Amino acid sequence: MIKFDNVSKTYAGGHQALRQVNMHLQPGEMAFLTGHSGAGKSTMLKLISLMERPTAGHVFINGHDLNRIKPGQVPYVRRDIGMIFQDHRLLMDKTVFDNVALPLLIEGYSIQEARKRVQAALDKVGLLSKERHYPVMLSGGEQQRVGIARAVVTKPPLLLADEPTGNLDPKLSMDIIRLFEEFNAVGVSVLIATHDLGLIARLRYRTLTLKEGTMVDDGLQEPVV
Amino acid sequence: MSLLFRNRPSSASGAKKNNLSLTKRFVMFFVHNAQQAVASLGELTRNPIASLMTMAVLGLSLTLPATLYILVKNTDAVANEFQQASEITLFLRKDLSDTQIQTLLERLKLDSQLDAVRYISPEQGLADFKQRAGFGEALDYLTSNPLPPVVIATPGELFSDPTQAQRLLQNLEKQREIEFGKLDVQWLTRLQAMQRLVSDVFVGLALLLCLSALLIVGNTIRLNILSKREEIVIMKLVGATNAYIQRPFLYTGIWYGVVGGIIAWLATFLLVWWLSSSVIAITELYDGQFRLAGLSFNEMLVLWGIAIGLGLLGSYIAVRRHVLSIEPR
């Protein structure tokens, strides 16, 4: 599903954030990406979602080399990826409903066509009763779930989450992870970047570990303890 | 269709729309655009003062060229009148008898070079003078009428341009009864020069003001875009194309033009109304039966079109530069 082939990334300032990273995430797989702060986790997700381009190497999604994607095609690649952010990135002056409907409207759905799907997605994250609320009226965990509803409303085959549980207490964090598990159960590939090691320890998913831009553990070689 | 996943059904609305008939899709296109236009109108009301100010600047920038255009148009009309009927005033000798004058008039009327001949007797001239110049009382003290008999002759069409009229005048002056004649060629050439000046000023000013209107609309839209930076980033993250993000801003530009154009109409109307009294005062001095013609219906449409075009172009320039430059990081 996602393949990194000797990917390096050097930012404009000269900082090398990734060094020859190789990894392969299978279709339908769910995995964690971890590492210390500044290890390059977000950078990897940004390369997948084309917010950044690699300095060297190739990133593939479903066998397509992202280096071949022209700027005009970037929006269409992003429509195949559900992205979830630590800071939610919601439109503060739009209702929960409008926020979740946004990706559908962008794809050309009318509001009427979008309504059923939006409500299904909000139902999934348990926020159907708050569709008329504005994000400021919601708690951090609820805002995070709105972000998840927005990411899954188009039923993308791939979900990327950057610190989705960053500010949440362990119980809420687990709820969010359970949500991801539900999507994974229906075949969605999920990659979650986090440094919440406690959370990872409780779950037995494949864990990729970065250290100063190098993939020190891709979660496959490690012998089961 | 999905770019990366051949069988992904979720971009289904595309597939579904393919089944719609062409006319239905056409209607959908318009309904969709109308919805967006209305939505961006709603956006304007969120920032009413800034929006109104931009509209006012756009409208008022067009008012001056529009008013100048009206003046050019009217002087053209007046000048054409003068050119076609450039009259020759013939002052007759004072010692002519009535019969001599009548014979002269008969002769002039038969002259094929002249279109019309009008006689003003000294008495009539004095009466006109009293009425018009306003010093009736003073004229009462005159013991005898100092005015000569006058014939006003209009040259035929072929002799109406300044040089031909000049030649005609010279011929007429050779006649025994005519003391001298006067053709106001100078006034005509001056008028033509003025006309050229005014229309040059009009073109220059119109270009400059349109340019400044463009910059102001562009700047307002630019600020608009920058204030929505975060929103644009989010839309790009969830897969919005630049075209999709740009569209509401372009509609905003169009609305600036729509309202700005109406403001230009009203302001031009007021300005012309205000000018017309002084214009009438001038033309009365020249005995003109003259009304300042305002904008015709078609000209109003053109003015509106220019306003909308400027609004759209201004926002297009801003949008091209700034929406492209905002990228999620």
Ligand SMILES: Nc1ncnc2c1ncn2[C@@H]1O[C@H](COP(=O)(O)OP(=O)(O)OP(=O)(O)O)[C@@H](O)[C@H]1O
């Ligand atoms: N736009 C940028 N320009 C320059 N350097 C950057 C940029 N983005 C990230 N970096 C640098 O690249 C390195 C990796 O950053 P990245 O955001 O991928 O880390 P991370 O693993 O996500 O860390 P965290 O857990 O704190 O989010 C950091 O040292 C960071 O300073």
Ligand SMILES: [Mg+2]
């Ligand atoms: Mg990060």
